[in-house]
Amino acid sequence: MHLYNLYKGRDYHIVPTLERIQKAVDYLSLKPSYPSILVGGTNGKGSTCAFINSILKHHGYKVGWFVSPHLFDERERWRINGEKIPEDRLVELIDELREVFEKFELTYFEACTLIALKYFEEEKVDMAVFEVGMGGRWDATRVCNPEVCVITNIQRDHTKWLGSDCESRAVEKLGIYRKGKPIVLGSMKYPLYPKALELCSFEDLHVAGVDFFTYGRVEGLKTIMDFYKDEKLEFRDLLLGLWGKYQIDNASLAIRATSLLINLEEDKLRKALISTKWEGRMEIVREKPLLILDGAHNPDGIARVVKEVEEHIGDLIPVFTALREKEWELSLTYLKNLSDKLYLVPIKHSRGEDMGVVYKKAKEIGFDEVCVLESSEEVLKLEENLIVLGSLYLVGEIKEILERVKAYES
Numbered sequence: 001m002h003l004y005n006l007y008k009g010r011d012y013h014i015v016p017t018l019e020r021i022q023k024a025v026d027y028l029s030l031k032p033s034y035p036s037i038l039v040g041g042t043n044g045k046g047s048t049c050a051f052i053n054s055i056l057k058h059h060g061y062k063v064g065w066f067v068s069p070h071l072f073d074e075r076e077r078w079r080i081n082g083e084k085i086p087e088d089r090l091v092e093l094i095d096e097l098r099e100v101f102e103k104f105e106l107t108y109f110e111a112c113t114l115i116a117l118k119y120f121e122e123e124k125v126d127m128a129v130f131e132v133g134m135g136g137r138w139d140a141t142r143v144c145n146p147e148v149c150v151i152t153n154i155q156r157d158h159t160k161w162l163g164s165d166c167e168s169r170a171v172e173k174l175g176i177y178r179k180g181k182p183i184v185l186g187s188m189k190y191p192l193y194p195k196a197l198e199l200c201s202f203e204d205l206h207v208a209g210v211d212f213f214t215y216g217r218v219e220g221l222k223t224i225m226d227f228y229k230d231e232k233l234e235f236r237d238l239l240l241g242l243w244g245k246y247q248i249d250n251a252s253l254a255i256r257a258t259s260l261l262i263n264l265e266e267d268k269l270r271k272a273l274i275s276t277k278w279e280g281r282m283e284i285v286r287e288k289p290l291l292i293l294d295g296a297h298n299p300d301g302i303a304r305v306v307k308e309v310e311e312h313i314g315d316l317i318p319v320f321t322a323l324r325e326k327e328w329e330l331s332l333t334y335l336k337n338l339s340d341k342l343y344l345v346p347i348k349h350s351r352g353e354d355m356g357v358v359y360k361k362a363k364e365i366g367f368d369e370v371c372v373l374e375s376s377e378e379v380l381k382l383e384e385n386l387i388v389l390g391s392l393y394l395v396g397e398i399k400e401i402l403e404r405v406k407a408y409e410s
Contacts, residue, residue, distance in 0.1 A: 137175025
């Protein structure tokens, strides 16, 4: 957590702007020599990036991958061909760039982005995948100058920064668009497609349900894309490495986005999709009893996960935490559909909500049994079928414990 520790206690006044990061990039003359795909949206960004990374890697490319947030190891943010940046290399880059961070008063996320640009350039990657941090218009990742942009969907999240109405959020997220470069949209519905028609050149738009089509299904713990079709490509019966019907849409976005840069080969694509892994996203870490970790943290994401679990897995007891300033009360109402029992877990992060407040609301909503655990460690001692969700911080704490156990046993 070297960069995180460097920024601990620093309270730079965060003003949405590209000026700071752009000045830092210009100062270092960091102009990416490789093409990038930039992925924004409310839900599904990380999974879509994971599919894109796997597709490019299986086609023989050396791929840089910048993601956020990390679960428990800061090095997760910077990867090449799926491998996290070596710790000594990260320390070197932080030392080299520290003066620049301070000179331009970069935020933590801006500093992360600058490290990604320099690391990928020095490692001579063939291509890179960048995940938008928040919004789009003012997001630091825009300095990668993407050749292709993707927006998965528009839902409720970060309303303080992106606006309380869906049109405002659509405008913010469409801000990653570069005129003359393709932008792939995960929906033709309001507000994303209508706002894109206003803000983007029509010839740059590649829209799900208009320009490419997909359909699939979930059978137990297996996810199958029955077909994908666009004006040039057609694939059938593709198995996905990520679980959930919504992953079919994410995979289709990845297929479309990568096909705009490379020629896809069916055998390599099949291997790429089934090999795709993404930590903390409907990740099955134990089968008997079942323990699933998912980073859903806003009401729309949690509602989607609940629906999938109800349809394809059945009864799971939710293990939940909440962050202040998030609409966690609405999330609780969706979790009530899964079980009358609820576990609550406090997290170590400063943004964690008071579990007494969450407990009171859960009882008001109608949960028959609400159990407040003392820490994340207790989750692994429960002998019940569980799904953990509500915050990536909670998922990260549990992943860290599992890693420690794994290291001890080996």
